[in-house]
Structure formats: structure tokens, C-alpha cells
Amino acid sequence: MAGVRSSTAMAEKVSWYCALLLALMLALSCCDSTESEYMVPVNWNDLNKPCDEIYVVREGETLHTISEKCGDQYIVEENPHIHEPDDVFPGLVIKINPFKNR
Template structure:
């Protein structure tokens, strides 16, 4: 399970975070992410786990 506010760690991608947190809509929920490949450690993203939708 992930917190609603998630801090990206070294080596993570939006894909791995999406699988880990159960949120397939990370890009849609985070308009500050312009390029899904441009994710870096320390980036803060919003997570809404699928079971809370």
C-alpha cells in the first residue's frame, strides 16, 4: 500500500510505482509530470489506489 503523497525512490519508474501502488492513472493525476519517462528520485506524486476510486 502507498500513501496518497508518494516520494519517488532511486530506480523507480511510473510503471513500477503504478504496479506497486495499484494506481494505473498516475500520469492523469499528476499534471506536473509532462513526460512519463522523466521521473526522478525525490519527485512527489499523488497516488489514488484503485480500491479507493
């Protein structure tokens, strides 16, 4: 009888250790990803700068966001190489005429 009790006690200990190990692995897997993977870096100094007349499109920008940022509603009309507003991609060079220059 004593052998059965010690086997049962040993099995309970092993199952508790397995449960603790599993809980630890789950907790660590939730913390594996860092926030920086999902965050877009922002250069706060660029936000208040006026746009130059020659502008290079950055990742994630659209004509709408550039128009708001630079104060130029007529980007498509001033850039004949842009045939569709959706033709914007990072590295595209466009001409900007902010309101203050008009």
C-alpha cells in the first residue's frame, strides 16, 4: 500500500510541476512580442517643419496626408507624373506649393 501512495504523491507533484511549467510558458509567450514591432517611429521635429518645394513620399503617406501636412490641395494637378491618386509610393518625388508660397 505504501508504494501506491508514494506513486500517487509523485504523480501529483509531477502534474503540478507540468502545470506550472505550462503556465510559465504561456505567460512568456504573451510577452514575446515587443511594442516596437507595431509602432511607427515619428520624428517629432518633422511635424512642425514646413514642407520643401520638392517632397519625397515616406512610408505610409498618402496624397491626402501630404496635402494636409504641407497645405497644398493641388498636388495631383501640379505633378503630371501622378496619373492616379493611388499611385503614391515611398520614394516618389513630388512638387509642393504650400499656401504660404501662393
